[in-house]
Amino acid sequence: MSAARWRPVISVGCHVVFEGRAWQVVALRDAVVSLVDEHGTAAAVLVSHLCEAEGFQVAGSRPVADVPQWGLFEGVPERQRERALAWQRHIKEVETGLPVGAGGEPRPQYHPERTTMAEREQAKADELTALGWPGVSRSTVTRMRSHYRRQGLWGLVDHRTTRSASRTGRADERVVVAIMEALRRQRGRSKGTVRGLRHLTGQILEETHGTGEVKLPPESTFHRLVRALADPQELPGRPARTATNPARPYRPTSVLRPGEQVMLDTTRLDIMAVFDHGITGRPELTIALDVATRSILAAVLRPAGTKSVDAALLLAEMATPHPMRPTWPQALELSRAAVPYERLLSLDERLQGAAARPVIVPETVVVDRGKVFVSEGFLAACETLGVSVQPAPPRQPAAKGPVERTFGSINTMFCQYVAGYTGSNPTRRGRDVEAEACWTLPQLQDLLDEWITAGWQSRPHTGLRHPMMAAAALSPNEMWGALVAACGYLPIPLTGTDYLNLLPTVWKAVTERGIRVDHRTYDHHILNPYRGHPSPAGGKQGKWEVHHNPHDLRQVWIRLPDGNLTEIPWIHRDHTSSPFNDHIWQYLKTQVHRRPDHQAYEADLHRALDDLLHRARTGTGTPAEQARTTRHLPTQATPPTAPAAAPRGTRRPEAPARAPEPATAPLPPGVPPRSNGDRTAGTGTGTSGPDQHGLGAGTQQGWGESLDDFDDDYDPDEDDRDGGPSAAAAGFALYDARKEAEQW
Missing domain, CATH: 3.30.420.10 (Ribonuclease H-like superfamily/Ribonuclease H)
Incomplete structure (x- = not known):
């Protein structure tokens, strides 16, 4: 009997199982099958739909052998592979009379037309026993034939040789459970060493089974158990994981439109x-x-x-x-x-x-x-x-x-x-x-x-x-x-209002003194009709929507009932020459002793702020203070080059002595070189941040806000001699009255 005879065949008169019922095939026309059930109900079904239907089966057919699993078969020891191939030849001879790939006439004891299957199986058992195969009987040949029909060549392999070895070997199960518990406790925490994990495992064994009841294995065995039980990401020395479950595989998203991602x-x-x-x-x-x-x-x-x-x-x-x-x-x-x-x-x-x-x-x-x-x-x-x-x-x-x-x-x-x-x-x-x-x-x-x-x-x-x-x-x-x-x-x-709407929002009450934000008071006469009144916006306990710029805290914007954002200045803004950010303000709160009187405390903070900015601007502050005044400041726009007819009284910032001429710096590929005049004219065009988009003119710092910024003898031609744009980065020097008098 060949393997082709085992395949199910749909023919007129055969019985099939379709949709949970038994049918008989009464006609076959092209790709259409005519079916009749036991109650006389007729149905016409496409052959492709019938064969792919769930639960379809031809009555009396034998299961088709699976495709040989050659990948698994290659992993079997060589001796077992040879034995399985030998069994395949013997089984083929029992069923067909000829071994695999052999021609001619079958041997008399295996001739299919002269002997029965039982006789051929007994003859094969006697032959294998005579060849020295141990423990082969007729029932053994019958069992191997059954395995071959269900699993093909893989069914003839001795699966005792394919069993996977235990990861933990013969280790005590109590130790294995304790190691897994120790790994669970360490998951997501800072990683230590295997020695620390071994100590934790010992503590878990003592808590669970008592002192001295279960002994820890030697260090080498413990290391082997940890490598076998731990996830590769959880081994000591690897980066700490922040979740208990493994990450899902990443699949990139297909993007077809600009701005889609x-x-x-x-x-x-x-x-x-x-x-x-x-x-x-x-x-x-x-x-x-x-x-x-x-x-x-x-x-x-x-x-x-x-x-x-x-x-x-x-x-x-x-x-x-x-x-x-x-x-x-x-x-x-x-x-x-x-x-x-x-x-x-x-x-x-x-x-x-x-x-x-x-x-x-x-x-x-x-x-x-x-x-x-x-x-x-x-x-x-x-x-x-x-x-x-x-x-x-x-x-x-x-x-x-x-x-x-x-x-x-x-x-x-x-x-x-x-x-x-x-x-x-x-x-x-x-x-x-x-x-x-x-x-x-x-x-x-x-x-x-x-x-x-x-x-x-x-x-x-x-x-x-x-x-x-x-x-x-x-x-x-x-x-x-x-x-x-x-x-x-x-x-x-x-619009400019859209940029204001993008600023961070806080909800504050409008009191008789104005708007209080982190010990700063913002006030303006435009708030007079709304002092003590709740906001028309619901759900915020009557507080008003206030927007602020963390890089420049000298003003806030409040949304009034007309729906527009209105700028409200800090009460000390006129006495603060430079913008300050939230980082500086939080630092000052740690340096100034807090008073019960809010107004006095705010005044102390303002004086400390003014003193800090003055020291940093004149170069007398500590490096830490200068670094604090630099962090988070809005990107400044350097002043444009003054023309030849510039008004008297304009003083340019002095360049630091150590800053080299920017014209000597190498430029990136694609950026054309500029002359000195072009470079100075373009220094302020790269400004980004709230000031660039109209978030308040008060955010521009370091130009025209102090009497120290004026110099009657300013010469625009000195721009090329003094270093051009690097001068804008040095800040302002301390005003010297004697030197100014000599110039006059």
């Missing part, structure tokens, strides 16, 4: 920059990367400590065209890029004179679980703009692979060409990197924006391909032009 992330830039008051440090870079086009939609530099307001304003910057700088070449205009410019301009007039960078309103932003991107302020800003937030899965670095790779490209293609480059790690850092730092934060922002436009957006990316030109790599601008032509473009113009 935008990734946000923050990192330290590998460049030493000159902060305010001459302090140097590495700024933080926050970027927004469109996954579909690999375009850097926005990039913002901060001295340190990026806040939720920075991430919120980053969303608004994506939807706003980037203006051309006066010093940029015309080749960087959007009209020169490979995009449907005329069509886009007819839809959005803001693109007139814009830089060659995409304007994309994100649909979904992918963020990590940092406090900046999961804060209430950022989530509220996303809700205002209609943007959904998708947190990246934990412990899945590949979930934000495009933006992480972009940071690496910025490091190799931009940072290493800028003066003050620190290297990607301490082993690559120069001896005196701080002395090389010459770019202020606004200047560095301007350089970065120009490099993104000239060096990144026009550079072919190997991951960007067009379906009609699969062999050619496209640049981010070319990919945006191709996708926007297919998906469309919807502009969302933002």
